[in-house]
Amino acid sequence: MVTIHNLHYSYRRQPVFAGLDLQLQPGHIYGLLGRNGTGKSTLLRNIAGFLFPQQGHIDALGFTPRKRQPAFLAKYFHIPEDFQLPDLSLPRWIQYIAPFYPDFNRRQFDHYSREFAIPAVGGLRELSYGQQKKALISLALATNAPLLLMDEPTNGLDIHSKSQFRKVIAGAIDDEKCILISTHQVNDLENLIDNVTILEEGKILFHQSMSRIAERLLFRLSFDPEEIAQALYSESALKGHAVLLPNREDQDSRPDLEMLYKAVLLNGKKINALFA
Amino acid sequence: MTTAPTNQLFLFSRWRLLVAKHWVEHRRPYLLSLLAIGGLYAAWFAFTIAIDAYAPMAANMQFMAYITGLYAVGCLFSSMFFADLSTKKDALPWLSLPASHFEKLLCVILYGVVLFFIAFNVVFYCVDIIMVQWSNNITFHHPRFFPGTTVRVQPVTVYNIFTAVGAPVPEKNYHIFTSLYFAIQAAFLLGSVYFTRYSFVKTAIAVLLFILGFAFLQQGVIYPLLPKGWNNEFLDWARMSYDGGPPDSEVRLPGSLEKAIVALGQFGLPLFFWFVTWLRLKEKEV
Numbered sequence: 001m002v003t004i005h006n007l008h009y010s011y012r013r014q015p016v017f018a019g020l021d022l023q024l025q026p027g028h029i030y031g032l033l034g035r036n037g038t039g040k041s042t043l044l045r046n047i048a049g050f051l052f053p054q055q056g057h058i059d060a061l062g063f064t065p066r067k068r069q070p071a072f073l074a075k076y077f078h079i080p081e082d083f084q085l086p087d088l089s090l091p092r093w094i095q096y097i098a099p100f101y102p103d104f105n106r107r108q109f110d111h112y113s114r115e116f117a118i119p120a121v122g123g124l125r126e127l128s129y130g131q132q133k134k135a136l137i138s139l140a141l142a143t144n145a146p147l148l149l150m151d152e153p154t155n156g157l158d159i160h161s162k163s164q165f166r167k168v169i170a171g172a173i174d175d176e177k178c179i180l181i182s183t184h185q186v187n188d189l190e191n192l193i194d195n196v197t198i199l200e201e202g203k204i205l206f207h208q209s210m211s212r213i214a215e216r217l218l219f220r221l222s223f224d225p226e227e228i229a230q231a232l233y234s235e236s237a238l239k240g241h242a243v244l245l246p247n248r249e250d251q252d253s254r255p256d257l258e259m260l261y262k263a264v265l266l267n268g269k270k271i272n273a274l275f276a
Numbered sequence: 277m278t279t280a281p282t283n284q285l286f287l288f289s290r291w292r293l294l295v296a297k298h299w300v301e302h303r304r305p306y307l308l309s310l311l312a313i314g315g316l317y318a319a320w321f322a323f324t325i326a327i328d329a330y331a332p333m334a335a336n337m338q339f340m341a342y343i344t345g346l347y348a349v350g351c352l353f354s355s356m357f358f359a360d361l362s363t364k365k366d367a368l369p370w371l372s373l374p375a376s377h378f379e380k381l382l383c384v385i386l387y388g389v390v391l392f393f394i395a396f397n398v399v400f401y402c403v404d405i406i407m408v409q410w411s412n413n414i415t416f417h418h419p420r421f422f423p424g425t426t427v428r429v430q431p432v433t434v435y436n437i438f439t440a441v442g443a444p445v446p447e448k449n450y451h452i453f454t455s456l457y458f459a460i461q462a463a464f465l466l467g468s469v470y471f472t473r474y475s476f477v478k479t480a481i482a483v484l485l486f487i488l489g490f491a492f493l494q495q496g497v498i499y500p501l502l503p504k505g506w507n508n509e510f511l512d513w514a515r516m517s518y519d520g521g522p523p524d525s526e527v528r529l530p531g532s533l534e535k536a537i538v539a540l541g542q543f544g545l546p547l548f549f550w551f552v553t554w555l556r557l558k559e560k561e562v
Contacts, residue, residue, distance in 0.1 A: 045562070050367075052561055070284055076372075084369075092300065
């Protein structure tokens with residue numbers, strides 16, 4: 001669905017990507033994790049065609065994004081971190097923007113709006129930032145665009161809305177769709193994403209599915225000093241130490257995204273070697 | 277590689293959606309701006325009627341008010357169209373809206389050039405006709421005479437911008453100012469895409485530098501090449517008679533060539549600037 005080959009991009013003299021390769025497949029929700037300024041938004045904007053690769057090639061849904069052809073624009077939806085909605089009421093906004101998306105489904109939009117409890121009366125700009133974001137997410141999902149790019153979608157959402165967000169996104173994915181969510185709030189994507197991509201200094205440091213992560217890595221609490229010392233990553237918890245270990249005996253554990261993220265940043269080579 | 281199913285450059289149905297969306301999102305500021313323009317003209321004309329006892333609403337004043345307003349508002353309006361592209365939160369939804377750059381540019385030209393020009397003229401003449409009537413009413417009911425004479429101040433007529441009557445160079449049969457307006461407005465439209473910040477000021481400086489360059493070419497390069505006593509005007513070189521009559525000698529380009537050059541300025545330059553704007557839009561990165 002999206003193939004990035006040898007992507008080079010830099011802002012003036014500050015290089016962001018130098019030969020990045022990445023493939024995204026339909027039917028998956030990818031979590032793009034990374035520190036501030038590591039190029040998460042830049043990657044999303046390259047895929048969306050807002051920025052142009054200085055070297056390399058991006059193929060998204062069979063199109064070259066930088067051409068920004070209407071047929072391509074109608075097949076993806078980008079939710080930026082910072083956005084501005086027009087000074088219209090919600091129904092009026094939908095009335096004028098929905099026809100641009102041939103697969104837009106009004107029923108779905110109403111369903112998502114209800115899930116997010118977005119007030120239909122009053123102007124969009126009278127809504128809070130979080131409510132505006134929920135309106136934008138509802139529109140994005142109702143367009144049924146096969147590719148959904150979300151940049152920090154949970155920023156500005158309250159705790160209840162974040163759980164609604166996870167529920168709605170989990171219900172919206174199907175075999176035809178691919179969702180790429182960029183965030184630095186790792187915990188917001190817990191139980192939602194099925195693939196983790198960690199970006200560091202313009203490179204893909206880690207790119208694995210959650211099932212493979214659960215298969216190869218073991219997340220647990222430990223009280224054994226020897227085990228703690230040998231762990232790929234450990235941190236003190238309320239009781240004992242939370243450790244990340246190679247999963248040599250096929251034990252079941254629930255991957256902790258925040259821990260995985262920290263572990264990959266600290267010990268990326270060793271962790272990647274376990275997936276070779 | 278997937279082939280696009282429909283025309284990716286221009287599709288009327290898509291463009292119509294774009295035009296409707298633009299109208300519903302911007303109609304309020306547009307209508308308020310037109311009201312403000314009308315109000316400013318009414319205030320200015322009322323002021324001139326109040327202070328000028330001998331030539332209230334003179335044709336020249338109407339002409340200057342029209343041209344000044346058209347250039348100032350038209351260029352400012354143009355430079356605001358793509359100003360949104362300088363901020364990510366406005367630019368990203370605009371660029372990602374499923375329509376081609378060409379359709380988006382055509383939509384801007386429709387509102388910023390065609391409809392603006394029509395609306396501006398409607399507002400100007402709505403105010404101008406009323407104020408001319410009011411001014412004539414005053415001079416009819418309260419006759420005025422030029423100081424020390426029995427010559428009565430005459431009623432004025434509504435100035436017609438679409439004829440050469442009253443134009444600065446009437447014998448040329450065109451309004452050089454209105455001819456150039458569309459080219460300059462198109463330059464401001466290009467400037468709003470080209471410059472990410474302070475586009476109006478930067479474009480104004482660029483246009484000013486071009487005008488200064490042109491003036492230097494005319495007066496600093498061409499004029500010294502002419503024989504003594506000859507005047508240099510754009511597309512017209514003449515040795516003037518001292519009694520103010522027709523020139524003793526005159527050199528002009530053949531009529532068709534002169535018309536072609538004027539048409540180039542009137543239609544060619546805007547098209548050129550719009551074309552460059554389209555290219556810049558396609559290459560715009562946010």
